[in-house]
Each structure stands twice: as C-alpha cells, then as structure tokens.
Amino acid sequence: MSDFSKKVYIETLGCQMNKSDSERILGILSHFGYEPTQDEHEADFCIVNTCSIRKLSEDKAYSKLGVWGKMKKQKPLKIAICGCVAQQEGENLLKRFPYLDLVFGTHNIYELPDLINKEGRICAVTNTPVKEKEFNIIRTKGLNAWLPIIEGCNNFCSYCIVPYTRGRERSREVEAIINEAKNILKQGYKEITLLGQNVDSYGKDLPDKPTLAYLLSEIEKLEGNFRIRFVTSYPTDITDELIETVKNSTKICECFHIPMQSGSTPILKAMNRRYTREQYAQIVKKIRDNIENVTITSDFIAGFPGETDEDFEQTLSAFDEFELDYSNTAAYSPRPKTPAAKWVDKYVDEEVKKQRLSVLNDKVKEMTLKSNQKYVGKTLEVLVESFKDGKFEGRTRNNKVVHIEADSINIGDFVDVEIQRASTWCLFGSKK
Numbered sequence: 001m002s003d004f005s006k007k008v009y010i011e012t013l014g015c016q017m018n019k020s021d022s023e024r025i026l027g028i029l030s031h032f033g034y035e036p037t038q039d040e041h042e043a044d045f046c047i048v049n050t051c052s053i054r055k056l057s058e059d060k061a062y063s064k065l066g067v068w069g070k071m072k073k074q075k076p077l078k079i080a081i082c083g084c085v086a087q088q089e090g091e092n093l094l095k096r097f098p099y100l101d102l103v104f105g106t107h108n109i110y111e112l113p114d115l116i117n118k119e120g121r122i123c124a125v126t127n128t129p130v131k132e133k134e135f136n137i138i139r140t141k142g143l144n145a146w147l148p149i150i151e152g153c154n155n156f157c158s159y160c161i162v163p164y165t166r167g168r169e170r171s172r173e174v175e176a177i178i179n180e181a182k183n184i185l186k187q188g189y190k191e192i193t194l195l196g197q198n199v200d201s202y203g204k205d206l207p208d209k210p211t212l213a214y215l216l217s218e219i220e221k222l223e224g225n226f227r228i229r230f231v232t233s234y235p236t237d238i239t240d241e242l243i244e245t246v247k248n249s250t251k252i253c254e255c256f257h258i259p260m261q262s263g264s265t266p267i268l269k270a271m272n273r274r275y276t277r278e279q280y281a282q283i284v285k286k287i288r289d290n291i292e293n294v295t296i297t298s299d300f301i302a303g304f305p306g307e308t309d310e311d312f313e314q315t316l317s318a319f320d321e322f323e324l325d326y327s328n329t330a331a332y333s334p335r336p337k338t339p340a341a342k343w344v345d346k347y348v349d350e351e352v353k354k355q356r357l358s359v360l361n362d363k364v365k366e367m368t369l370k371s372n373q374k375y376v377g378k379t380l381e382v383l384v385e386s387f388k389d390g391k392f393e394g395r396t397r398n399n400k401v402v403h404i405e406a407d408s409i410n411i412g413d414f415v416d417v418e419i420q421r422a423s424t425w426c427l428f429g430s431k432k
C-alpha cells in the first residue's frame with residue numbers, strides 16, 4: 001500500500017456485518033490512492049455505511065449526510081452513502097441529497113473500482129450481488145477480526161428489513177474463509193468472529209453442503225492460540241452437531257447469541273419466527289446441559305403490533321426462565337416493505353412501547369448483574385485487550401468484560417484471572 005494521495009473517512013452504523021463491509025470498502029479504496037482517516041474534517045471522501053433496521057438508524061445516516069453537505073460548501077469533498085439504507089432507497093437518495101456523489105448498495109461493494117473514478121453523480125444499486133474479488137482488507141486495529149461466512153437472510157420475519165437490504169442467503173466457500181482466517185492469524189489477531197445474519201444456514205447453498213460445525217472445526221485446526229466466535233444463531237436451526245463441536249473445542253468460545261424476540265408464542269407466530277416459547281426453552285436447555293459456563297444472549301423487541309400486557313409479561317418471564325445472560329433490546333419500528341408495518345390497527349401506543357422498553361432494559365440490567373455474580377470466586381481465562389485508566393481490561397471466553405489487577409501482563413496475553421467482584425457491565429479480578 002503506497003502512493004496515498006487522498007484521505008477517506010467512513011462512518012459505520014449498524015451491525016458487525018456493516019463493520020466488516022467497511023473494512024473491505026477501505027481495503028478496495030486503498031488500491032485507488034485512498035488512505036483511511038479517523039478525522040472527517042481532513043477527508044477528501046466521506047462515506048456513511050448505513051443501517052436501516054429501525055427508523056432511528058436510518059435517520060442517523062441522513063443527519064450525517066447533512067453535516068457533510070455543509071462541509072462541502074467550504075472545500076471539495078466527495079460524499080457517498082452505502083449499506084442497507086442505500087440498498088433500500090437507491091436513486092431516491094440522489095434526488096433528496098443534492099450534494100451526494102455516490103450511492104452504492106450492499107450488493108455493489110465489489111463494483112467500487114469501476115465507480116470510484118467515474119464522472120457525475122452515480123447510483124449503483126442492483127438486486128443481484130456483484131461477485132467478491134481479491135482486494136486488501138483494512139481491518140480495525142485490536143485483537144478481534146470479523147470474518148463474514150454467510151450473507152443475506154431467507155427468513156422474512158414480519159418486522160425485519162434485512163432480507164430486503166441484504167438479499168437471499170449466500171455462503172462463502174470454505175476455502176476462501178479458511179484462507180482469510182489464516183491471514184487474520186498471520187496479522188496477529190487473537191480472536192476470529194464468524195459473521196452471518198443466520199450462521200446456522202451456512203453451507204446449505206453450497207455444492208458440498210458444509211455445515212457451520214464443520215467450518216468451525218476446520219478453523220479450529222489452524223495453528224496458534226486464538227479464540228473463535230460466531231454470530232447470530234437462529235434458535236431452531238442450532239444443531240446437535242454444533243453443540244457437540246462447541247463442547248469439544250478448546251478454541252470456540254462458549255457463547256450463543258440466540259435472539260428470541262418475544263417470550264409469547266402468539267407474538268412469535270405473528271413475527272413469523274419458526275418456533276414457540278417451548279421450542280426455545282428446549283434449545284436453551286440442551287445447550288446449558290451440554291456446555292459448562294455457557295453464555296446465552298438474546299435480542300427482544302418491545303411493542304410489536306398486537307403485543308398485549310400479558311404478551312409482554314411473557315417476555316419478562318422468559319429472561320428468568322432461560323436465565324439469559326444479556327440481551328439487546330429495541331422498541332418496534334415499522335419498516336418499509338415488511339408485513340408488520342401494515343398492521344396499523346394493531347400498533348402499540350408509543351408511550352406504552354417506550355414504557356415497555358424501559359422495563360425491558362431494567363430487566364436486562366438485573367439479569368446481566370445476576371449472570372456476572374455467578375463468576376465471583378471463580379478463575380476465568382481472560383484475553384487482555386487494552387490498558388485504560390491504569391487498568392488492564394480483557395474479555396473471558398464467555399464474553400464478559402474483566403478489569404484486571406496485574407503487574408506485568410501484555411495486551412494479547414491469555415491470563416487466568418480470579419474474579420473478586422461483579423458489577424452490571426463488568427467483572428473485577430486479579431491475575432493468578
């Protein structure tokens with residue numbers, strides 16, 4: 001990488017898949033003279049990589065464009081929007097934001113080399129994905145590397161825009177993933193997180209039908225001391241083979257992120273989720289019975305159309321019943337094209353929705369503290385990740401943040417830490 005003559009700033013909103021895409025976008029641009037910068041004010045090219053999961057995330061993207069539009073009045077600046085909002089809105093964005101130069105969709109990242117030096121205002125959003133090509137990847141510094149294994153979603157949950165912004169499920173070839181994992185390890189990363197909207201669907205569209213469990217065990221075979229994680233799992237797609245593989249592995253971390261979305265079976269049905277509360281219970285039990293110290297995290301939506309007080313109570317009781325270790329939460333947000341958005345007569349009152357979200361967040365805090373307290377007095381392996389305010393900080397295999405008392409440790413070390421105290425968001429301990 002040399003001959004950098006211009007600077008590019010990318011603002012990444014949304015999920016890990018977007019973070020990973022941004023690393024690829026920066027990599028591609030590095031072939032065209034663009035060096036990444038963390039300071040938007042010194043950039044020649046500003047890109048917002050957007051998320052459209054909720055109205056709020058979409059609006060964040062537009063306000064960013066507004067800021068850059070003003071900057072462009074002071075100096076020459078190229079402005080682009082990509083990601084899920086770009087895929088969803090396409091040409092409309094060029095009309096709405098006159099200072100915008102380039103719109104490219106989630107399917108068009110690998111078209112960037114053709115787009116970057118084209119004259120005029122361009123919109124490149126197609127329904128068919130442009131094939132992946134070999135380019136640099138400029139990964140975020142740190143110890144964890146993202147590794148996408150499958151993109152898209154076939155599930156069409158009735159509230160969710162992802163199948164429309166990311167298209168149908170497409171798995172990457174095992175060989176491409178293994179090669180990327182080798183490169184990641186060569187660069188010194190200590191943790192690889194496999195990414196997909198539904199990692200359990202991995203391989204179903206490939207000729208040899210490799211499973212997620214197979215892929216994990218192939219990565220496990222790579223030399224070195226490192227951790228493997230995978231997100232996100234769909235409850236009823238988690239196989240016995242996967243649970244066995246995690247159980248018998250030394251490198252795969254004991255963590256399952258299994259969004260439940262609601263604790264009420266009728267609401268799950270309306271959400272077009274393919275499981276009942278009882279089926280969710282079974283999978284959680286199977287995982288907990290097999291894997292010691294496993295962390296199970298979830299996502300829940302408050303105020304889905306038609307959700308009654310009783311349904312919401314069921315969501316709260318799900319936390320207790322399944323002893324969930326943590327959960328992401330969100331208030332339901334109607335999204336274009338999704339079936340649930342049309343159920344206006346069933347919309348939950350905004351105030352009630354807000355109230356439920358706040359109760360849900362309190363529940364998450366309560367459960368997270370309870371989960372952390374289980375580890376007081378135990379010794380856990382911690383990967384040392386940073387040094388902040390005179391303290392080392394790291395994470396356990398089951399993804400808990402630990403503040404470590406220690407004299408001589410290095411970032412990147414795996415150390416045994418005796419946990420002495422727990423708060424809601426972290427554990428405190430000293431190196432053994």
Ligand code: SAH
Pocket residue numbers: 053054159160161162197198232234259261299300301330331332333334335
């Ligand atoms: N593939 C994952 C989740 C991807 S989206 C899964 O199947 O669970 C991340 C989370 O955003 C979802 O789990 C859901 O909780 C939330 N979400 C999706 N659409 C939403 C909407 N319209 N309103 C509020 N939250 C939503």
Ligand code: SF4
Pocket residue numbers: 153154155156157160161162163197198234
């Ligand atoms: Fe969205 Fe459902 Fe697909 Fe997850 S499984 S990305 S919630 S449609």
Ligand code: F3S
Pocket residue numbers: 013014015016017018050051052053083084161162165166
């Ligand atoms: Fe958002 Fe797109 Fe991810 S909608 S959550 S950035 S797949």
